[in-house]
Amino acid sequence: MGVEMMAAIDKTEYATHVSLAGGRIRCLRCTAQSSRTKKQCGKPAMNSSTTQKCTHHGGRSTGPRTAEGKQRLLQAHILHGEHTKSARAEYSKDSAKLSMLEDCLHVLGMDIQRRQGRKAAGYRAVRTMEAVTEFVRGLR
Numbered sequence: 001m002g003v004e005m006m007a008a009i010d011k012t013e014y015a016t017h018v019s020l021a022g023g024r025i026r027c028l029r030c031t032a033q034s035s036r037t038k039k040q041c042g043k044p045a046m047n048s049s050t051t052q053k054c055t056h057h058g059g060r061s062t063g064p065r066t067a068e069g070k071q072r073l074l075q076a077h078i079l080h081g082e083h084t085k086s087a088r089a090e091y092s093k094d095s096a097k098l099s100m101l102e103d104c105l106h107v108l109g110m111d112i113q114r115r116q117g118r119k120a121a122g123y124r125a126v127r128t129m130e131a132v133t134e135f136v137r138g139l140r
C-alpha cells in the first residue's frame with residue numbers, strides 16, 4: 001500500500017472537462033485527487049478558480065492576502081519552480097528571442113508563420129540586415 005500511495009499522480013490521464021445536464025453543459029472539471037478513492041474529483045471547477053478546483057478543493061481560495069501569508073508561501077516547499085518569478089522572466093526572455101529570430105527569418109526571405117499578438121518584454125523589432133547580424137552576434 002505504501003508504494004501505491006507514493007506513486008506520482010499522472011495528470012495526463014485527468015479529464016479536463018465534465019459534461020453536466022445530460023451533456024448540455026460542458027465545463028472545466030476539478031483536478032483534485034480523492035484521498036479515499038485516488039480518483040479525480042468529479043465536480044465542475046469554479047470559474048473563478050485559478051487552479052481549476054471545485055468549491056470543496058480550494059476553488060474559492062484567492063491566495064494569500066496578508067504580507068505574512070505571502071511570506072509564508074515564499075518559504076513553503078514548492079514541488080517545481082515552473083512558475084517562480086525568475087523562471088517566468090527566463091521564459092519571457094526566451095520568448096522575446098524567439099520572436100526576434102522569427103523577424104530575422106522574415107528579413108532573410110524565409111516564408112514562415114509568424115506569431116501574432118503582444119511580444120514578450122525585451123523584444124526589439126528586427127527589420128534590417130544589419131539588425132539581423134547584430135542579433136545573431138548577440139546570441140553567441
Ligand SMILES: [Zn+2]
Binds near residue numbers: 055
Ligand atoms: Zn473537487
